[in-house]
Structure formats: C-alpha cells, structure tokens
Amino acid sequence: MSKTEELHQSNCEKYGVFCEKCQYNEASYWERLKLKFHLLFCGGCRKYSKKNTHLSAAIRNAKFSNLTPEEQENFKQMLQSNFVKIRLNKK
C-alpha cells in the first residue's frame, strides 16, 4: 500500500466514525459539517454513508422487542437453580 493510500484510509476511518455518530444523532455541528464536506470528494465514504443509513433503517424496521436486563437476570437465576437441581438428581 502506498503512503498516500494509507493516509487516505486512516482519514476515512475518522470520517467513518463521524458517520456513525450521525446515525445515532450524536455528531456535533462541526463533525457533521466536516463529514458533509468530505463526502463531496470521497466516493468510498459516500457509498458507505448510504449503506449505513440503510442499515439503520433496516434495524428500525425490524422493530426489536427485547428482554429487559432484569428479565434476563430472572432467566439466568431460573436456569442456574434448575441446573443445580438436575445435577443433584443425577448423583
């Protein structure tokens, strides 16, 4: 990899992070502006930015309904106590 290519890649890594922050609405004004400016010149980042937006949309569409941490903890306790019981029964 040539030096300029390497530089380009690490640079895009930085803008990639800005792009992620945008997806979660956590980018600062300057980060958003810098990203927009970079996208004007960088086709690779433009492509990724588009894909990234689609990824966010897909996850929104999936409408996950998840267990709360407490519910997971209850499952863990239930599993553990029954695991011990089954082990004891075998012996």
Add this chain to the structure above:
Amino acid sequence: MPPSKENQIKPENWVDRYSDFLFNYTITRVNNREIAKDLISETFLAGLKSMKNFKGEASERTWLVSILKRKIIDYYRKINSKKGRAEVKINYKNEGDDGEWLEEQVSNHGNVSAEDALMNDELKTTIFNCLATLPEQQAKVFKMKTIDHYDTEAICNELNISASNLWVIIHRARKKMAECMEDKWL
C-alpha cells in the same frame, strides 16, 4: 458420538447468547410478552432436561429453537381447543344476511399483517445471524447501542471504555454488519 468441540452445550451462556433471539422469535408468533417469556422459560427447562440428547449435529441455537417451536405449537393447540368451543356460539347478525359466508364476517386483521410478520421475522433472523459473526466485544457494544438503545455514557461506564473507543468499535461493527446484510437487505 460425543458432541464436537464447537457444538457443546453451555447452559450458562444461553441467556446472554440466545435469549434475545428466542424472545423476538416468540413474540412475533404469540404477540404477548408474558406468554413469550413463559414459553422461553419452558424451552430452557426442557433444554436442561434433555441436554444429554443433544448430539452436536446442529448449533445450540438451532436446537433450542426446535424445542421452542414445539412449545409454541403446544401453546396454540391449547388455546385453539378453547376457541373451538367459543366458535359454536357465533350467530348471524341479521336474518336477511343469508348470502354472506360466516368467514367473511370475521375481521381479516390478523391475516393482513401475516406477510409483514414473515418479512420482519426474516429480517430479524438475518440481523441476529450477522451479529453472531462479529467479535464478542463489537457485537455487545453494537447491540447495547443500536437494539437496546443505551446511552453512550452508560455503555462506556459499564464496559469501562472511552467514548472515542466506543465509536471506533461501533464503526467496525457496523461496517461488518452492512457487509453481511448487503446482498439481501440494504
């Protein structure tokens, strides 16, 4: 045949690894949190009891899902036998409506979204499958941030990482997720 190394049963990991997948799988089918939780409890219990029957041919998750499927079918059998009794009592609304089929009077709401539910199911499964290909730390951070909607600060505190570290992890995770889902969904 003893189970192969990668397909061994580890009940202590079940909740962390599979409970979200199983819960989402169940809730699209029974549409009720409490019932879904009960069914998953039963599945885990049945899994514990039949651990020695696990042959290591399928992955642990596939095996658990096959148990869960049976539990869901049992659940529907149970409520359907109750429903059967109720259906006998349905009356025609008016004497004059003799041309209408009874089926036409039943609202069609459940069926309209059946296809959507199927698509949604497939999408969720793809997301979970892709998530499973990520390194553990990336998967964890991505899931907390994107699916469980934790605050950046809360994740940083819990996992003891800096915010900039978190964003780099998120970036790596999302790059892989986008790649993994690209063909079909993006």
